[in-house]
Amino acid sequence: MPENSSVQTILTKSPIKAAQIIKRGGIVAFPTETVYGLGANVFDARAIEKVFEAKRRPNDNPLIAHVGNLEHIKLLVSEINETAEKFIKAFFPAPLTLVLPKAERVPPSATANLPTIGVRMPRNRLALEFLRQCETPLVAPSANLSGKPSPTDWQAVYEDLDGRIDCILQGEATEIGLESTVVDCTSDFPLILRAGAITLEDLQKVVPETQIYRRSKNEQPKSPGLKHRHYSPRAKVILASSKFKVKSSKSKAFIGLSEPAEKIDLVKICASVEDYAHSLFDFFRQCDRRGIEEIFCETVEETGIGLALMDRLKRASDG
Numbered sequence: 562m563p564e565n566s567s568v569q570t571i572l573t574k575s576p577i578k579a580a581q582i583i584k585r586g587g588i589v590a591f592p593t594e595t596v597y598g599l600g601a602n603v604f605d606a607r608a609i610e611k612v613f614e615a616k617r618r619p620n621d622n623p624l625i626a627h628v629g630n631l632e633h634i635k636l637l638v639s640e641i642n643e644t645a646e647k648f649i650k651a652f653f654p655a656p657l658t659l660v661l662p663k664a665e666r667v668p669p670s671a672t673a674n675l676p677t678i679g680v681r682m683p684r685n686r687l688a689l690e691f692l693r694q695c696e697t698p699l700v701a702p703s704a705n706l707s708g709k710p711s712p713t714d715w716q717a718v719y720e721d722l723d724g725r726i727d728c729i730l731q732g733e734a735t736e737i738g739l740e741s742t743v744v745d746c747t748s749d750f751p752l753i754l755r756a757g758a759i760t761l762e763d764l765q766k767v768v769p770e771t772q773i774y775r776r777s778k779n780e781q782p783k784s785p786g787l788k789h790r791h792y793s794p795r796a797k798v799i800l801a802s803s804k805f806k807v808k809s810s811k812s813k814a815f816i817g818l819s820e821p822a823e824k825i826d827l828v829k830i831c832a833s834v835e836d837y838a839h840s841l842f843d844f845f846r847q848c849d850r851r852g853i854e855e856i857f858c859e860t861v862e863e864t865g866i867g868l869a870l871m872d873r874l875k876r877a878s879d880g
């Protein structure tokens with residue numbers, strides 16, 4: 562799709578209608594429990610190309626493949642090792658992506674030429690129904706323009722991608738609001754490449770050797786997506802405690818767990834860390850719509866889902 566052309570984006574609540582569009586080589590945004598994804602048939606190289614174009618995604622950033630049943634995993638990977646077997650048994654369907662050696666039949670563009678592929682079976686019911694109707698696994702990055710916060714409702718997808726994709730399958734707002742945990746299962750011990758709702762603690766209960774991947778200074782990142790700027794609203798994101806002092810006269814917003822000490826234009830107090838994670842990306846988009854210039858985000862303890870939340874906050878505040 563050349564940059565200036567526009568496609569008609571169909572809005573539908575029918576997973577059958579949405580699946581027909583996939584079968585004709587189209588690209589369809591759909592809800593999952595984490596964030597909305599932008600799906601294409603994993604075996605259709607032209608459809609995969611359309612996904613990269615629609616999102617303006619750098620083509621060195623690999624996509625995650627989604628399956629509607631466990632059998633389909635075998636179509637995507639050359640081997641399911643013991644570690645992956647344990648995680649699949651313990652968690653799938655789940656907000657968890659496992660990186661495994663890729664099967665040869667998957668087009669190289671799906672994984673940005675990596676020899677591995679991320680595989681996930683979402684647990685959202687509409688996602689599962691849609692995937693089953695498609696009768697094929699789908700690659701699906703988050704359904705936002707590259708660099709923007711991931712979409713947590715269909716309206717956010719519409720805001721970014723109307724006229725750029727064939728269809729939006731309209732479901733509810735997502736349950737978790739942060740992207741899946743990505744775990745590399747190809748090393749000696751499992752490595753968390755991206756934190757998410759399936760926590761380090763959850764994973765260690767199943768495979769105690771699981772660790773968080775920390776890149777040393779000169780090493781290439783294991784997950785290419787990690788080097789790209791992410792999750793950023795237009796406003797400047799500032800990490801803070803609720804007792805921060807306001808210095809500038811710019812328009813400000815605050816999101817966190819406790820009431821801020823200062824007077825702020827737009828405030829979101831969350832009931833729990835889960836609620837904070839759930840609200841973050843939508844709050845970023847609200848701030849952008851209102852032209853907020855600075856967003857103060859209260860820091861949280863880096864345990865459980867707090868680790869994933871702090872990861873997204875740090876990346877949004879960096880640069």
Ligand code: TXA
Nearest residue numbers: 595597598623624677678679702703740741784785786
């Ligand atoms: O929750 C999610 O995972 C959502 C929903 C739609 O399922 N998808 C999502 O996709 O967040 P995306 O493309 O926005 O993020 C995928 C992340 C990127 O950081 C990418 O680099 C990493 O997963 N990734 C994908 N395949 C990989 C691979 N083979 N090896 C290492 N990292 C990989």
Ligand code: MG
Nearest residue numbers: 702703704711
């Ligand atoms: Mg993304």
